[in-house]
Amino acid sequence: MEEMNITAEARTGEGVKGALSKIRAEKKVPAVIYGGHKNPVSITVSLKDLEKIMKAGKNTVAEITLPEGKEQVLVKEVQYHVVTDLPIHADFQRVSLKDKMDVVVPVKLVGESPDVKAYGAIVEHILREIEVRALVSKIPHEIEVDMTPMTINTGIVAGDIKLPEGVELITDAQAPVVHLTILKDEEPAAAPVADAAAQPESSSTKGKKDEDGNLTKNAAPAKDAAKK
Incomplete structure (x- = not known):
């Protein structure tokens, strides 16, 4: 270093x-x-x-x-x-240059999976730092993770990362670091709105019913019928 x-x-x-x-x-x-x-x-x-x-x-x-x-x-x-x-x-x-210490190191993604261009895969960078233990003189500035061999629905966990010589992983080995996924198919289009004829009548448009229960639209008020 x-x-x-x-x-x-x-x-x-x-x-x-x-x-x-x-x-x-x-x-x-x-x-x-x-x-x-x-x-x-x-x-x-x-x-x-x-x-x-x-x-x-x-x-x-x-x-x-x-x-x-x-x-x-x-x-x-x-x-x-x-x-x-x-x-x-x-x-x-x-x-002390003679002692080991625990430090947090950034994770840098390098390369690109062929599935990103071929299928529009999305890179999910989950863990951006990992904790390691090493002599001060061996502590890296960053840890590189190669994305080239990755495929859709596969991931890399902390234990998969190749660390420099003399550097020991402290982070949980099963902690997910990066994952490739693909977007789901679009949701189906919403059902069309029903015809106006099928909609319930509003209070302003529905007619009145006579004594037998028959619908009479725009029925005249009783007082007007009497005048006639």
Whole structure:
């Protein structure tokens, strides 16, 4: 795994009003280093260096040089401004190059199944990350899954993924990762609306019945019949 080397500064003035705004105005990012059975250390890193680490890929090991020594770390979390989308804080976790650790790695689909073009199969990417265990130096940025041999109604589970040497799967081996399916036939068209003649009469159109029960449409009111 590629290792990035950056320089950071110890951060002072925590809790002082405006201190963080001043740091960010100088194109720096407040951060903290924690873990490794040591006390947390508050630092500042340049925005450029942090972006360089992030661009290198997930699980990139960075060596941070501080006045009191060097630290090997992984980026665990970066917070971003809701408007500018620039980093406003970063968390670094200390790591040992000699120890194994559990990390989450993105799953990347590569290639294409012939059934996608032949039958219009739909790719359902279900699990986009898997958890693995490995030496820090062996942790991959991402895990590739080849779609080429897949066919309709077949799937790949976590246990089917070929992992790099020295990388152990922690995610449930039966967890579905990707599946190919095909859309069902369209639903049959709705039945046509019945003719108006077959519809129940509304109160405004139905006629009246005489004493024998015979229907007399548009029957004249009794008072009009009397006049005639």
